[in-house]
Amino acid sequence: MKVRFTVNDKPVSAEVEPRTTLSLCLRDHLRLTGTHVGCEHGVCGACTVIIDGEAVRSCLTLAVQVEGRSITTVEGLAHGEDLSPLQASFRRHNALQCGFCTPGMLTTAHALLTEEPHADEARVREVLSGNLCRCTGYIPIVHAVLDARVAYGGPAWTGEAHAHHGDGEQR
């Protein structure tokens, strides 16, 4: 079946089987491999993309279901070569190690802060509970998201002093 939709503001089309998941369509058909696939049954969150403003698991969505919709993947967050404020905050806080979970963390947090720039720490933790990270222990990720809120019109983060190392360039 032919499916047409928009990815990161670009119209695309792909010839897929009905059973082709959106994650597979993005990665294998459209070669957008920023979207990671961990479990392929909805538990890890690595495959999260944004459909018309809402974060969803692309491994639990069929490509044919997104006909006509607008999708943002992790590739759509940066402005050219410049990291988005959220991505820059992840870098500043060392919120990634191996990076496998990062695309899902970024897309989830981007959808959250776009809708709820004032999300407090409890809300950020609740929302990120659907994304597994085997490396960081989550704390730097939570801090990075809280610190990025200001770029979305939310509050400045006064947060934990030890999370910052002055110049923002670490190691």
Add this chain to the structure above:
Amino acid sequence: MKPPKFDYASPDSLAEALELLARGQGEARPLAGGQSLMPVLAFRLAAPALLVDLRQVPGLDRIDIGPDGVRLGARVRWRDIERDARLCTAAPLLAEAIGHVAHYQIRNRGTVGGSLAHADPAAELPGIAVASDALVEVASVRGQRTIAAGDFFLGALSTALEPDELITALVLPPWPARRHAAFEELSRRRGDFAMAGVAVGFELDGNARATGTRIAAIGAADRPLRLRTAESALDGRTVDARAIAEAAAAASAEVDPADDLHASAAYRRNLVGVLVERAIARACPPPFNRREAA
């Protein structure tokens, strides 16, 4: 972890969706949010010939609140329930319990109809439906019928739905102004399926005696259960520490949990009692909710 092959249809009317299910002769399955069906397909636990996507079927995504209660269309998502402020007063037990369902991204897709039809024994909505004496509205090419929630769930992942039937709505009866209620569950992580959960509701007369008591449990048997002996242990009595303890003990004795990798049956049995105790105590309005006052 790739789904097996199937055909796909996305009808734009209810009539066409029902026609496709009827013609499928048991080989066609509705697809709503996909948050349970897609994992089932990925594990190859089912191999339907046709998926009938409900996304374009009009009218299934409405939440109507009226004299008959709250009517949740089958395609209403957890996200929609969470964001409808009217439900905090029109269906407070629902609003509270749905806060425990799944994670952010899943809540953006998972639906009322999908949860009822999937019938996971630990799912929150089926428990609320049973606790509230809700009605499941169902349609097929053969006509419409209404199934009481108590008759709808037959076992784990098993319901009274015929293969050609579609859930169109869940109707929760009007919420009595004086009903007190609470939902309690324990899960390993917020958003994970509950190890067990309990919904409690009752009204209080002038002497703090419980009437119209309802107690239901999820994750404590192969389907959501009304705990009738626990209900009668509390109903008609002053809600004090002794009545609460007796209702909790009755609840533990009444459930029939299974061992699984998250918890043993004995643990779950005990947990149900603890949750019943917490839920009743929290449901009580002040000053009755002060334990020492009991």
